[in-house]
Amino acid sequence: MSRNRKKGERLLAALLAVLLFAGSLPVNTVRAERKQEEAAEDTAETARENREQEAENAAEETIETIGGETTENTTEETTEDSMENATEETTEDTEKEQDTLSFSDVLGADAEVAVKYNALPGNQLVLSVTGGSTGGAVTYELVGLPENEKEHAAVLAGDVLTIRQAGEVTVKATMEGDATYRPVSAERKITIEKADQTIAFETEADAQNPYVLRYGNPFQNRAVEAEDTGAGDGRGFGSGAVVYTWSKISGDDGLVTGIDAETGAFSFADGKTGTVCVSAYKEADACYSQSPEILFYLSVEYEPAPQDAYTLSGKKADGSEWYTGNVTITPAEGYLISAAGSFSDKNIWEDRLILAKDGVYDSQKIYLKDKTGGGITDAIAVAETIKLDKTAPSDMKISYSEPENEKSVNGVLHVIAKTISLGFYKEKAEETLEAQDTVSGIESFSYYAGETDDPARRTVVTNIKQGADGTYSYTFEIPDPFRGDIFFTAKDTAGNEAAVYTDGKTIVVDNTPPRLEPVKYGKWVRAAAFSADAGTLADIPDYEAQSRTDVNLYYRDTAELTFTVAEENFDTADVRLTDNGSDITEQVRWSAGATAGTWVGTLVLGEGAHVVELHCQDASGNAAADYTSEHIIV
Numbered sequence: 001m002s003r004n005r006k007k008g009e010r011l012l013a014a015l016l017a018v019l020l021f022a023g024s025l026p027v028n029t030v031r032a033e034r035k036q037e038e039a040a041e042d043t044a045e046t047a048r049e050n051r052e053q054e055a056e057n058a059a060e061e062t063i064e065t066i067g068g069e070t071t072e073n074t075t076e077e078t079t080e081d082s083m084e085n086a087t088e089e090t091t092e093d094t095e096k097e098q099d100t101l102s103f104s105d106v107l108g109a110d111a112e113v114a115v116k117y118n119a120l121p122g123n124q125l126v127l128s129v130t131g132g133s134t135g136g137a138v139t140y141e142l143v144g145l146p147e148n149e150k151e152h153a154a155v156l157a158g159d160v161l162t163i164r165q166a167g168e169v170t171v172k173a174t175m176e177g178d179a180t181y182r183p184v185s186a187e188r189k190i191t192i193e194k195a196d197q198t199i200a201f202e203t204e205a206d207a208q209n210p211y212v213l214r215y216g217n218p219f220q221n222r223a224v225e226a227e228d229t230g231a232g233d234g235r236g237f238g239s240g241a242v243v244y245t246w247s248k249i250s251g252d253d254g255l256v257t258g259i260d261a262e263t264g265a266f267s268f269a270d271g272k273t274g275t276v277c278v279s280a281y282k283e284a285d286a287c288y289s290q291s292p293e294i295l296f297y298l299s300v301e302y303e304p305a306p307q308d309a310y311t312l313s314g315k316k317a318d319g320s321e322w323y324t325g326n327v328t329i330t331p332a333e334g335y336l337i338s339a340a341g342s343f344s345d346k347n348i349w350e351d352r353l354i355l356a357k358d359g360v361y362d363s364q365k366i367y368l369k370d371k372t373g374g375g376i377t378d379a380i381a382v383a384e385t386i387k388l389d390k391t392a393p394s395d396m397k398i399s400y401s402e403p404e405n406e407k408s409v410n411g412v413l414h415v416i417a418k419t420i421s422l423g424f425y426k427e428k429a430e431e432t433l434e435a436q437d438t439v440s441g442i443e444s445f446s447y448y449a450g451e452t453d454d455p456a457r458r459t460v461v462t463n464i465k466q467g468a469d470g471t472y473s474y475t476f477e478i479p480d481p482f483r484g485d486i487f488f489t490a491k492d493t494a495g496n497e498a499a500v501y502t503d504g505k506t507i508v509v510d511n512t513p514p515r516l517e518p519v520k521y522g523k524w525v526r527a528a529a530f531s532a533d534a535g536t537l538a539d540i541p542d543y544e545a546q547s548r549t550d551v552n553l554y555y556r557d558t559a560e561l562t563f564t565v566a567e568e569n570f571d572t573a574d575v576r577l578t579d580n581g582s583d584i585t586e587q588v589r590w591s592a593g594a595t596a597g598t599w600v601g602t603l604v605l606g607e608g609a610h611v612v613e614l615h616c617q618d619a620s621g622n623a624a625a626d627y628t629s630e631h632i633i634v
């Protein structure tokens with residue numbers, strides 16, 4: 001019988017002895033009480049009771065424990081241990097050791113063995129042992145496992161060991177004993193080594209024959225695992241990532257900017273070509289070692305440019321090297337064209353390239369893209385210097401020399417009022433024409449001075465002066481006499497002509513002073529020398545008109561004076577009148593005279609004594625002779 005069975009029997013016998021002993025205690029207690037109540041019983045009975053009491057006391061001493069405390073549990077344990085020890089001593093004398101137990105599966109009988117992951121079908125091992133004496137049942141268990149279940153290299157189900165990953169496991173096998181033999185055990189340490197794995201590029205190319213990729217095309221070349229469905233895990237490769245690295249062999253630095261680990265898609269730098277070496281390996285994991293490194297060579301090259309890569313077209317002025325309309329560059333058949341060689345999605349590829357911005361394209365470069373293969377050429381230089389100017393001259397203006405009447409007696413306000421829309425000069429006026437053209441430059445000015453523009457009579461000048469920022473100017477003079485506007489246009493070298501320009505400012509060149517004709521007086525009563533004639537004072541023979549303030553003219557109701565001024569460029573602001581020194585200019589009303597270029601003003605004087613003075617100076621600064629009236633008494 002087994003050791004566990006024997007131990008159970010010993011415990012049962014000890015428990016039974018304790019129960020029998022404890023059951024006698026209540027009986028003795030009852031008997032003692034009865035003896036006390038029946039004191040009259042005979043002496044023989046009393047003696048028998050005393051003997052029983054002694055026996056009871058002996059039993060109580062047996063259940064006393066070390067330290068002086070007394071419990072029934074302690075007594076039971078002491079009794080059980082005594083009985084078990086006695087039983088074991090008897091049993092051990094009859095059991096024997098079994099023969100040695102050893103493993104007998106495919107890994108052999110050694111106490112320490114090694115096996116690679118995937119070496120066993122399905123990564124499983126059916127355990128078996130040989131030896132022992134009883135031929136009894138064998139149980140298996142894993143001993144010394146890490147606390148973290150994820151670190152267990154294998155799992156055990158019955159006699160089947162399933163390998164999960166690289167590591168170490170210890171398997172213990174135990175054959176049960178019987179009535180004659182004790183159980184026997186054996187342990188074996190199994191080291192599980194990582195399996196090998198390999199990868200290969202989908203497209204292979206070596207250093208002598210690199211793979212040629214036309215610049216601008218996408219590219220991917222994934223390093224794939226070598227699958228082995230017959231491997232223990234049915235795959236033959238692990239879960240580690242594929243790592244790509246690359247290095248320049250020739251050409252531009254930084255050609256490759258990245259390789260996607262999942263797809264093998266390459267990322268390239270814009271505008272770069274060259275040859276690179278790409279290496280790849282698959283990282284190790286819990287089951288597989290790192291794969292050997294593999295190499296791939298890639299050469300990125302520009303698409304070769306076709307013959308007669310482009311044609312130019314556009315409008316030019318006769319005999320001019322300048323285009324005056326958009327310039328079109330058309331690529332060779334089968335290609336698209338762009339002004340940039342970028343393969344970015346933002347770059348625009350079209351059937352033709354149109355240059356629409358004014359300027360000089362001294363080193364224009366174009367790029368062609370093969371419609372079929374997608375390759376992009378290197379920069380192609382356009383042989384002709386493209387000069388494009390579609391815009392006529394602009395910022396046209398006219399500037400004038402300073403009028404000579406700047407400090408005239410008419411005053412600053414009068415000059416300002418005049419020069420807002422009019423420019424007044426005496427002997428000559430100097431005008432400067434100005435325009436701007438920052439592209440082809442201004443070739444000529446064409447101008448006319450008069451009341452209205454007359455293209456047929458314009459003066460064309462080419463000896464113009466070039467200034468900064470594409471400005472051009474020409475200065476000319478207008479002599480006396482003149483009254484009119486300035487009209488001009490400008491033409492650039494490309495043949496673009498600006499619209500006629502005028503600033504609306506009338507120029508007056510006048511070197512002739514105004515002329516004041518004899519003043520006419522209305523009828524007067526009498527004078528210092530009698531005369532019946534009420535005409536002009538000039539008709540009165542005894543004094544000179546416009547000069548005798550010592551002559552008195554008498555009027556009954558009002559006195560009326562009429563002034564006539566001969567002036568081609570007359571303005572009422574040119575005349576100033578005073579009465580006894582006080583300004584009365586606003587009292588005179590002017591109108592055009594019967595003769596061209598004459599103006600007539602009338603002044604009515606009321607009661608009182610008056611001396612009227614008149615001063616006339618035109619806007620050009622020409623002054624008439626001053627007038628002072630006689631002594632007028634109303």
